Amino acid sequence: MKHAILWGLMLTLCSAALHAAPQDSNLPMPRYAGRNLIRPENYREWIFLSSGLGMNYNPSPEGPEMFTNVFVPQWSYGQFLASGRWPDKTIFVVEERGSQSRKSINKTGHFQTDFVGMGVEVKDESRFPEKWAYFSLAADTKAAGANPKAACWQCHDEHAAVEHTLVQFYPTLKRVAKKFGTYRDAAENLSLAARDDGPGPHRLRSTDMYGMIVKVTAASGQRESLISILLTGTGEMSGCLSYIVAKDFSDENAIWITEIWDSKASHDASLSLPSVQSAIAKAKPMIAVFGTPVVTTPVGGHGLQSTQNH
Numbered sequence: 191m192k193h194a195i196l197w198g199l200m201l202t203l204c205s206a207a208l209h210a211a212p213q214d215s216n217l218p219m220p221r222y223a224g225r226n227l228i229r230p231e232n233y234r235e236w237i238f239l240s241s242g243l244g245m246n247y248n249p250s251p252e253g254p255e256m257f258t259n260v261f262v263p264q265w266s267y268g269q270f271l272a273s274g275r276w277p278d279k280t281i282f283v284v285e286e287r288g289s290q291s292r293k294s295i296n297k298t299g300h301f302q303t304d305f306v307g308m309g310v311e312v313k314d315e316s317r318f319p320e321k322w323a324y325f326s327l328a329a330d331t332k333a334a335g336a337n338p339k340a341a342c343w344q345c346h347d348e349h350a351a352v353e354h355t356l357v358q359f360y361p362t363l364k365r366v367a368k369k370f371g372t373y374r375d376a377a378e379n380l381s382l383a384a385r386d387d388g389p390g391p392h393r394l395r396s397t398d399m400y401g402m403i404v405k406v407t408a409a410s411g412q413r414e415s416l417i418s419i420l421l422t423g424t425g426e427m428s429g430c431l432s433y434i435v436a437k438d439f440s441d442e443n444a445i446w447i448t449e450i451w452d453s454k455a456s457h458d459a460s461l462s463l464p465s466v467q468s469a470i471a472k473a474k475p476m477i478a479v480f481g482t483p484v485v486t487t488p489v490g491g492h493g494l495q496s497t498q499n500h
């Protein structure tokens with residue numbers, strides 16, 4: 191009898207240890223600055239769960255297709271394999287990247303390109319009454335506050351196969367969860383595809399387009415060379431719906447640049463493209479005055495690609 195109690199106690203302790211967050215402070219876990227989650231840095235060294243291409247949850251496709259790469263730290267993954275559950279303080283990253291095809295030797299299919307944005311999900315029971323919380327980070331965001339429940343939490347709550355995670359899309363974990371009985375079969379129902387949830391969830395950007403109009407004055411006699419730099423490599427900017435360079439009619443040195451992006455995040459991400467960076471470096475010495483950009487929210491019109499999706 192004594193033994194039975196002892197064994198019971200030991201089992202409880204072991205399983206508590208299994209579900210508790212480890213004490214090692216070097217392990218990847220959510221970290222905060224005040225109310226904000228600090229951007230997880232080395233997630234590319236975590237376990238890669240899966241990637242989706244252009245995954246969309248409403249019937250009408252929108253915008254260019256993105257890759258979504260999902261990562262989870264090794265320590266959480268290990269505990270999931272042993273229990274079919276996620277330990278407290280688990281952090282997930284879904285990284286969004288652009289897609290391209292027909293480049294270099296590629297003829298068909300798609301490959302991944304630049305970083306567009308990142309979604310972060312945490313299971314942090316002591317911090318969030320809802321246990322799970324969601325954050326969106328653009329290329330240069332260092333920390334972010336939790337998103338409203340309707341933006342992320344709700345869909346994960348309704349459609350996830352294991353707790354709040356979409357394990358129905360991670361083939362290797364699906365088997366594990368089924369073995370431990372933590373898998374919710376109903377999550378595979380096709381009803382998800384028929385829901386109209388607006389734009390795809392991991393379009394972490396807001397659904398507003400982003401426009402910018404700026405006047406640039408070239409150093410005397412440099413307008414033509416500056417224009418040719420501004421026009422190189424502009425076809426490869428993911429999320430760019432329109433990019434127009436025009437000469438000012440009355441000022442022989444002035445140029446007007448009008449840009450429309452599917453979101454601010456795409457615009458921001460373009461600034462880190464090597465082709466854009468090198469164009470900026472080349473253009474700088476030829477610019478006499480860089481005017482104050484006017485930011486707009488384009489709503490539609492003629493000549494815009496895919497405005498009907500916004």
Ligand code: HEC
Nearest residue numbers: 242258282283284309310311324325341342345355356391
């Ligand atoms: C309409 C449903 C829906 C909404 C809304 C949604 N997600 Fe997801 N989420 C998914 C699906 C489906 C996956 C599976 C992987 C994929 O899409 O590549 C996923 C996967 C994830 C993952 C990887 C871990 C996991 O839970 O499977 C993270 C992190 C994530 N989403 C964050 C977010 C954030 C942040 C938001 C809000 C900005 C959000 N999600 C909104 C459906 C949704």
